[in-house]
Amino acid sequence: MEIQSPQFREKARKAIADEQLQRAMGKAKIGFVGKRKKAVDALPEFEDLRSSARAIKDHTLEHLDLYLEAYERKVIASGGQVHWAETAEDARQAVLGICRAAGARTVTKGKSMITEEIALNDFLEKEGVRPVETDLGEYIIQLRGEHPSHIIGPALHLNKEQVEEDFRRVHTELPAGRDLSQPESLLGEARHILRPQYFQADVGITGANFLVAETGTSIIVTNEGNGDLTQTLPRVHIVVASIEKVVPTLEDASQILRVLARSATGQDMSVYTTLSTGPRRPGDPDGPDEYHVILLDNGRSSMLGTEFHEMLRCIRCGACMNHCPVYHAVGGHAYGWVYPGPMGSVLTPSLVGVDKAGHLPNASTFCGRCESVCPMQIPLPRMMRHWREREFERGLNPATQRFGLGFWAFFARRPGLYRLATSMAIPALSGLAGRERWFRSLPFAGGWTRHRDLPAPESRTFMQQWRDREALKQRGKMA
Amino acid sequence: MSERTGSAENFKPAKEEPLKEESTSPKRVGLFVTCLVDLFRPSVGFAAVKLLEEAGCTVEVPMAQTCCGQPAYNSGDREDAAAIARQTMEAFEEFDYVVAPSGSCAGMLKKHYPSLLKGTPFEARAEAFSGRVHELVSFLVDVLGVTGVPARHEGSVTYHDSCSGLRELGIEKQPRKLLSSVEGLELREMQNSDVCCGFGGTFCVKYPDISNKIVEEKTASIEKAGAATLLAGDLGCLMNMAGKLHRQGSSVEVRHVAEVLAGMTDKPAIGGGGR
Numbered sequence: 001m002e003i004q005s006p007q008f009r010e011k012a013r014k015a016i017a018d019e020q021l022q023r024a025m026g027k028a029k030i031g032f033v034g035k036r037k038k039a040v041d042a043l044p045e046f047e048d049l050r051s052s053a054r055a056i057k058d059h060t061l062e063h064l065d066l067y068l069e070a071y072e073r074k075v076i077a078s079g080g081q082v083h084w085a086e087t088a089e090d091a092r093q094a095v096l097g098i099c100r101a102a103g104a105r106t107v108t109k110g111k112s113m114i115t116e117e118i119a120l121n122d123f124l125e126k127e128g129v130r131p132v133e134t135d136l137g138e139y140i141i142q143l144r145g146e147h148p149s150h151i152i153g154p155a156l157h158l159n160k161e162q163v164e165e166d167f168r169r170v171h172t173e174l175p176a177g178r179d180l181s182q183p184e185s186l187l188g189e190a191r192h193i194l195r196p197q198y199f200q201a202d203v204g205i206t207g208a209n210f211l212v213a214e215t216g217t218s219i220i221v222t223n224e225g226n227g228d229l230t231q232t233l234p235r236v237h238i239v240v241a242s243i244e245k246v247v248p249t250l251e252d253a254s255q256i257l258r259v260l261a262r263s264a265t266g267q268d269m270s271v272y273t274t275l276s277t278g279p280r281r282p283g284d285p286d287g288p289d290e291y292h293v294i295l296l297d298n299g300r301s302s303m304l305g306t307e308f309h310e311m312l313r314c315i316r317c318g319a320c321m322n323h324c325p326v327y328h329a330v331g332g333h334a335y336g337w338v339y340p341g342p343m344g345s346v347l348t349p350s351l352v353g354v355d356k357a358g359h360l361p362n363a364s365t366f367c368g369r370c371e372s373v374c375p376m377q378i379p380l381p382r383m384m385r386h387w388r389e390r391e392f393e394r395g396l397n398p399a400t401q402r403f404g405l406g407f408w409a410f411f412a413r414r415p416g417l418y419r420l421a422t423s424m425a426i427p428a429l430s431g432l433a434g435r436e437r438w439f440r441s442l443p444f445a446g447g448w449t450r451h452r453d454l455p456a457p458e459s460r461t462f463m464q465q466w467r468d469r470e471a472l473k474q475r476g477k478m479a
Numbered sequence: 480m481s482e483r484t485g486s487a488e489n490f491k492p493a494k495e496e497p498l499k500e501e502s503t504s505p506k507r508v509g510l511f512v513t514c515l516v517d518l519f520r521p522s523v524g525f526a527a528v529k530l531l532e533e534a535g536c537t538v539e540v541p542m543a544q545t546c547c548g549q550p551a552y553n554s555g556d557r558e559d560a561a562a563i564a565r566q567t568m569e570a571f572e573e574f575d576y577v578v579a580p581s582g583s584c585a586g587m588l589k590k591h592y593p594s595l596l597k598g599t600p601f602e603a604r605a606e607a608f609s610g611r612v613h614e615l616v617s618f619l620v621d622v623l624g625v626t627g628v629p630a631r632h633e634g635s636v637t638y639h640d641s642c643s644g645l646r647e648l649g650i651e652k653q654p655r656k657l658l659s660s661v662e663g664l665e666l667r668e669m670q671n672s673d674v675c676c677g678f679g680g681t682f683c684v685k686y687p688d689i690s691n692k693i694v695e696e697k698t699a700s701i702e703k704a705g706a707a708t709l710l711a712g713d714l715g716c717l718m719n720m721a722g723k724l725h726r727q728g729s730s731v732e733v734r735h736v737a738e739v740l741a742g743m744t745d746k747p748a749i750g751g752g753g754r
Contacts, residue, residue: 009686016692325675329692363686365679365693366553367642382594385553392555401554401685409551409559412514413566415543426518437751438725447684451691452722455519455750462512462521466540 004336008359032322035266074216078278104202111135112207149332259375320370361387509574526741582644627660630742
């Protein structure tokens with residue numbers, strides 16, 4: 001996917017002006033926040049679960065190489081194959097190789113952010129393999145030629161009327177009189193179209209929420225059941241997962257599952273939690289003939305041991321963006337790449353470079369709400385600040401910003417000069433305001449006054465007044 | 480723990496150290512005025528002094544203070560931020576406590592100086608300094624044990640929880656507790672009082688359109704609460720919300736919570752009052 005993060009500012013402005021998008025976002029944020037809160041409040045041990053989930057991932061990341069190798073051995077032992085992919089291109093080629101070997105014309109796909117990250121759909125289409133998204137949200141945005149705007153709700157930016165319009169446009173056999181005004185009828189229509197695809201598909205591709213080293217199992221959590229059909233009906237099942245998805249044991253996975261859905265949608269558990277271990281064994285009633293796992297690095301191993309290490313604990317629940325005022329204001333597409341919201345603002349610069357994604361860690365008020373709800377206790381604001389430090393070191397911020405900061409810091413580091421300058425400037429500024437006491441515009445303050453007025457300083461500075469007060473006291477004592 | 484008071488490293492609610500010994504001599508407090516109060520609204524500084532003196536502290540104001548350094552720190556400029564941190568610690572070396580009428584600046588001094596100066600010769604000093612730093616209202620309630628104030632304020636107020644105070648320092652109940660003791664005051668809670676107002680320091684000028692979208696949501700909540708006065712504990716947030724309310728033609732007055740607690744509302748509200 002082409003990186004559009006450098007255009008963040010323009011994209012954000014458009015998003016804010018987009019009334020339809022704003023309506024969709026308004027609904028979404030109320031739902032997610034309230035549901036999570038209810039689920040968390042109902043579980044007194046939730047904070048302990050967070051700490052234990054975090055500890056599991058911390059431990060795994062400390063020994064990532066060992067657990068990945070253990071996982072690989074178990075996958076092979078259960079009859080599957082593991083393909084190590086250092087880059088997105090390696091992963092794409094590995095998928096294509098498997099598809100070619102299987103003579104695949106059509107692949108069905110379960111919802112997977114990793115395949116978004118490697119832009120798999122565009123690639124497969126160019127290579128003559130037709131990918132069919134089977135998650136309702138993913139299916140809708142595939143019809144529209146869009147990308148997900150949320151990591152668990154890909155079509156969060158849309159209203160049901162838009163979806164109806166898309167279905168009527170694409171599903172040409174649809175009788176004009178069919179009611180598609182409700183989410184249920186839309187789901188029914190998607191199901192009707194998708195059902196035969198599962199049987200036509202030669203290959204099913206899913207992501208993974210967990211890879212279990214103990215057993216070589218991949219786990220997906222879904223709400224629609226499409227993931228199960230994707231991975232059991234075609235002859236070949238490909239799991240595309242990034243390396244930090246591994247956990248040591250099934251017990252560890254179930255620990256983390258207790259915080260995942262609660263943080264994401266406010267459910268105790270997702271509707272389906274599906275475990276896959278290798279291909280169909282003799283005597284199994286169903287399952288694929290081949291089971292492949294593509295293990296993607298794509299820059300993650302270079303985050304280990306850096307100040308961005310803790311980002312690798314992320315379980316992609318979306319709670320950070322669900323609670324982010326910036327995400328609520330601009331939606332997911334403004335971020336310009338695969339991962340939006342606070343987790344994207346940390347991860348995207350790690351994966352594509354801060355020179356391209358510099359806006360993202362800057363476009364945060366550091367309100368800290370993301371960190372406070374993150375089930376894995378990832379210090380997202382701190383890591384965004386680290387990205388700002390990398391930018392500053394490399395001189396990537398705009399010259400005006402650097403100049404302004406330097407000018408301010410020069411005085412802030414010299415209290416005497418600072419006192420002198422402010423005791424002249426502030427009374428002058430205060431006088432300039434006249435009786436109105438507000439500035440509607442002011443040179444060099446356009447960023448502020450574009451949308452709000454600036455209150456004038458009361459009069460002289462506190463320090464000036466304080467010095468007078470102390471001097472008066474001294475005189476009183478002496479008299 | 481609820482979403483309102485986070486729990487990860489940087490966002491631990493403040494754990495107050497009890498006074499080491501009950502001494503009868505008054506506590507020496509160094510007031511960290513904060514740059515915005517110094518420049519834009521000295522009333523807040525004098526309200527803080529009054530509250531602290533009423534609670535039995537002696538208050539001094541070191542002249543060698545400027546700003547907490549957050550603009551540099553949050554812009555990735557660690558060198559300037561660290562220099563300002565060292566300068567601030569130096570200026571407040573001699574006090575029993577360092578108190579700021581701002582959760583954001585107090586959070587910077589208390590939570591971020593130690594991580595900023597980690598691995599430098601100033602690390603231990605920053606840790607010790609951190610233990611002495613407090614935001615004004617939480618200092619009154621949690622450290623001095625103040626349970627009420629002798630102030631009077633006729634009318635309804637609504638209170639916005641500024642992010643750093645709420646999530647870095649666990650300031651949520653303390654201001655409400657003291658406000659409930661103010662005679663004549665009615666607290667009307669707004670919806671989503673814990674959601675950011677869109678100020679974010681330099682954020683509001685770097686991304687004015689996004690900031691505006693966020694503050695519009697906030698002023699809508701404020702108006703819906705139907706209170707005559709908006710209060711908060713951070714002047715940055717207050718100036719942002721006041722500036723938006725004024726641009727929108729609102730009649731809501733905006734003040735720092737310390738002004739009401741100190742009974743100093745005879746002065747005009749931020750920007751000289753409503754329309």
